[in-house]
Amino acid sequence: MADALREVSETLYSAASGAGCDTPVLVAVSKLQPATAIAELAAAGQRDFGENYVQEALRKRQELAVTGLARPLTWHLIGHLQGNKAKEAAAAFDWVQSVDRASIAAALGRHRPAALPPLNVLLQVNVDDETSKNGCHPDEVGALAAAVVAEPRLRLRGLMIIPAPWPDLEARRPAFRTAKQIFDDLRVAYPTVDTLSMGMSDDYLLAVGEGATMVRIGSALFGARGPRAS
Numbered sequence: 001m002a003d004a005l006r007e008v009s010e011t012l013y014s015a016a017s018g019a020g021c022d023t024p025v026l027v028a029v030s031k032l033q034p035a036t037a038i039a040e041l042a043a044a045g046q047r048d049f050g051e052n053y054v055q056e057a058l059r060k061r062q063e064l065a066v067t068g069l070a071r072p073l074t075w076h077l078i079g080h081l082q083g084n085k086a087k088e089a090a091a092a093f094d095w096v097q098s099v100d101r102a103s104i105a106a107a108l109g110r111h112r113p114a115a116l117p118p119l120n121v122l123l124q125v126n127v128d129d130e131t132s133k134n135g136c137h138p139d140e141v142g143a144l145a146a147a148v149v150a151e152p153r154l155r156l157r158g159l160m161i162i163p164a165p166w167p168d169l170e171a172r173r174p175a176f177r178t179a180k181q182i183f184d185d186l187r188v189a190y191p192t193v194d195t196l197s198m199g200m201s202d203d204y205l206l207a208v209g210e211g212a213t214m215v216r217i218g219s220a221l222f223g224a225r226g227p228r229a230s
C-alpha cells in the first residue's frame with residue numbers, strides 16, 4: 001500500500017508540474033476498507049481520508065483512536081448526506097464535500113461544535129450526470145454558496161464534481177471543463193474558495209489537466225473494495 005501511495009503521489013506530482021500547477025491534495029478514499037488499512041496508509045504519510053458513510057467512518061475512527069495514531073488525520077465526508085445524519089457529520093468531519101442543498105448547509109452550520117474550527121464545505125454540483133440524483137444543478141450554485149456563507153460555523157472552500165461515468169474517459173473532459181468554469185466564477189465572488197475536488201482512480205490525470213486542486217482516490221491506493229462492511 002505504501003508503494004501504491006508513492007506511485008500515485010509521483011504521478012500526481014508530474015501531471016501537475018506538466019500542467020504548470022500545484023500538486024493537488026490527495027484524499028485517500030477509505031470507504032469499505034478496514035481501519036487497519038487506514039492506519040497503514042497513515043503510517044506511510046497519508047493525511048487526508050475520505051469516507052462515504054457517517055456511521056462507518058465513526059466506527060473506524062473509534063478503532064483508530066484505540067490504536068493510537070502518531071499524527072492527526074483530516075477527515076472528508078464525500079458521500080451523500082441525509083438530514084438526520086447532519087449533526088453527527090458536523091462533529092466528526094473536517095470537510096463535507098457533498099453539500100448539495102440549503103437545508104443540509106443550515107443543519108451542518110447549526111450543529112458544528114463551537115469548540116472546533118469552522119467546517120470546510122464543498123458544494124457538490126451535478127454538471128452532467130442525469131442518472132444521479134445527488135449534486136445541485138449548476139444554476140443553483142450561487143444560491144447554495146450564499147446559504148453556506150451565511151453560516152458562521154461553515155467555511156466555503158469550493159466544489160466537488162463526479163462526472164457521469166462514461167467508459168470513454170475523454171467523454172468526461174467537458175464535465176471537468178464546466179466544473180472549472182463554475183469554480184473560477186465562484187472564486188471571484190468568494191475569497192475563501194480555493195478547492196476544486198474532481199478526479200478518481202480512473203480519471204484523475206484528466207481531472208488534474210483540467211484544473212483539479214484535490215483528487216479523491218480509492219481503488220488505486222487500497223486495491224479493489226470488498227463487500228460493504230457492516
Ligand SMILES: *Cc1c(COP(=O)(O)O)cnc(C)c1O
Pocket residue numbers: 029031052078079162200201202216217218219220
Ligand atoms: C468511491 C468514491 C471515490 C473513489 O473512487 P475510486 O474509483 O475507488 O478511486 C471518489 N469519490 C467519491 C465521491 C466516491 O464515492
